[in-house]
Amino acid sequence: MTTRPTRPGDPGPVAPTEAGDDRRHMRRDSRFLPMLAGPAGTAAIRRVFSVAVLVTLDVTACFAGIYAALALKLLVQDQPVDAGAIWAVEQKALPLAATTLVLVFAKNRLYSPREQRGGAARMLSSVTLATVIVLVVVLVAGWRFDTYYIFYASWFLIGAFVVALRSSYDSVTALALDALHFERRALLVGAPALVATIAESLERSESRQGVPYRVVGRHQLTAGLGREALAGPAADLREALDPAAVDEVILTGWAGEDGPVLELLDICRRRGLPVRLAPTTAELLSHSVQAVPAPGLPLFDLRPPVLGGAEFLAKRAFDLVAASVIGILVSPVLLIAALAIRLDDRGPVIHRSRRVGVDEQEFDCLKLRTMRLGAEGEQDDLEHANEADGPLFKIRDDPRVTRVGRVLRRLSIDELPQLWNVLRGEMSLVGPRPLPRRDFERLDDLHKKRYLVLPGVTGLWQVSGRSDLSFDELVRLDFYYIETWSIWLDLTIMARTIPVVLGRRGAY
Known part of the structure; x- marks a missing residue:
């Protein structure tokens, strides 16, 4: 038991109760409703305000998209833009379109906190789904219309407005929070x-x-x-x-x-x-958790992070098409890089690095050669200069890298031959990065679970800091990617890879 000094008018020592100090922490907020008291209440108010603003922006984007589609059609037909006629159509279409859009956005967690909302890929996929739902409802209801133009035009314009308005909102609020040191x-x-x-x-x-x-x-x-x-x-x-x-x-x-x-x-x-x-690394190994029957005790089935079945087929089809298109587009860059390597030291252009792939099977990871000949044999002498944590080996100013190699590494051009690995089925465009045998042998058993899927040319860790990340963060990002995989996520990561490479963030 503790006591406190008495003062004039003080009733004297008070013995604390089991929850006495908790009441002390809550007392200053007692004038508010209990559910709005304290940090939780403040956070709830901020969330309500944020959701209200986002819904307003989405409804505005829906209105502007339909209006712009109808106005554009009149302009193309060389007719005057009749605001009254457009508004008459809006009054009929907007309630259904806006309600469907908001409900789909809510289902896809686009009103969650900003860290969980997702980016443009999730917005556009949600707009697409909402458009399809509205089209089906209109057809079933027997609404009369002469052309499908309003659907695909509104889909495109609403998507553009949603991305623009939400991106502007995120930028403005981020600047405000930063200015307030929130x-x-x-x-x-x-x-x-x-x-x-x-x-x-x-x-x-x-x-x-x-x-x-x-x-x-x-x-x-x-x-x-x-x-x-x-x-x-x-x-x-x-x-x-x-x-x-x-x-x-x-x-x-x-x-x-x-x-x-x-x-x-x-x-x-x-x-x-x-x-x-x-979650710990072990807890991240659960790709999905499902309840299983057991007498007297709830049990959950933990599944390792594996992409299989229809998911694997969809990802493989996407890899084949995208890698073929990208390979054709970057072929001039590859030719110029190959010529520069040959002129630099007359050595071979392609370097075959033995890497560990899916199910721990080794394969030759193809790269443009960026180091002098015999560089791999010098690695043991450089172990003392390793700057990476965990099992990785990285040196910011590696003395084995050639002049041309430094340029190729900074722009990640040396990784482009791995498109051939993708076509051969040894790698995917997006996935966990394959590690050399030296690094792989230093992994613990939990970390090796990232090799239950095809390794990737790029991945979440490349667009989240690259070499600036610790190894534990790299593994967490790999497991998160496997758990939340979708074609849209692959497209998002590939799109984010371009500014990261051009900005040369975390590359060495």
Whole structure:
């Protein structure tokens, strides 16, 4: 029991109750409704405002797209733009089109927080789905129209307006948040080694979308978080759970009894602090989780990250078509690069690097040669200069790289021959990066699970920081890609690869 000094008019010492300190943290917000008190309430208000603005932008884009399609048709037909006639059509079409668009956007999580909304690919696929749904409803309802022009014209224009308005909104709000130095203050709780890794990943906010994180504390989860814990790690953690200093709690790596976790959740609930779970590498290995029947105990089926069946066929078909088209387009660049390599040192143009692919099968990864002859035999002498963490080997100013090779590496032109690996079925355009045998042998068993799918020419780690990322971040991004794969995601990553390569971010 603790006491506090008395003052004039003070009723005297007060013995704290089990939840007394929690009431102390909540008291200043008691004038509000309980659901709107504390950080959780503030976040809820921001979310409602954000969703309202996004819905307004989407309805505006829908109105503008239909209006522009009808006006453009009149202009093409050399007729005057009759705003009254267009509005008469809008009054009939807009409610159905806007409602369908908003519902599809909501289903596809386009009203989620900015880190989860997705980019232009998800917006355009959602607009496409909404257009198809409206077309089906109109046909079933028997609406009369003379041409399908309004559907494909509106699809194109609404998509363009949605992307433009939402991109503008994201840019403006990002600038505003940056000017206000807005950030999420995170308290990390869990095993020390995992907490350190999570802290490093969170604080690399300059290469991520959304509000940056600032880690304000790191604590190990222990038993006995009750009010009777007056000293030691448990007391320190309980005191650190202050809504005035923390916006959310991130838990990771707890493998002990459930009691401490339940105590932590209860304290955070009382104080209005959201709790997030940062998965370990093992937990990321679950491609999908499905409940399975078991007597008296809920069990879940964990599936490894594998693309199979229809997904694999769709991805393979996409790879064949896209790699063929890209190969034809970049063939002049390849010819110029090959000529430069030959003129530089008269050596071979193509370098065959033994890499580990799907199911741990080795293959020759084709690259334009960027190092002097015999460079692989010199690697053992350079191990002391390795700048990469984990099993990777990277040197920013590798002395083995030729003059021409430095240019090719900076622009990733040396990777273009891997299009042939894609056509041969040894690689995919997008996927986890294949590692040399030296790096692969240093992986632990969990990390080797990234080789359950075809390796890729580019991937999420290339567009999220490339060589600036730690190895743990690379593995997490690979597992996330496998879990959320879609053709749209592949297209998005390929589109984002171009400015990353041209900007030469993280390349060496």
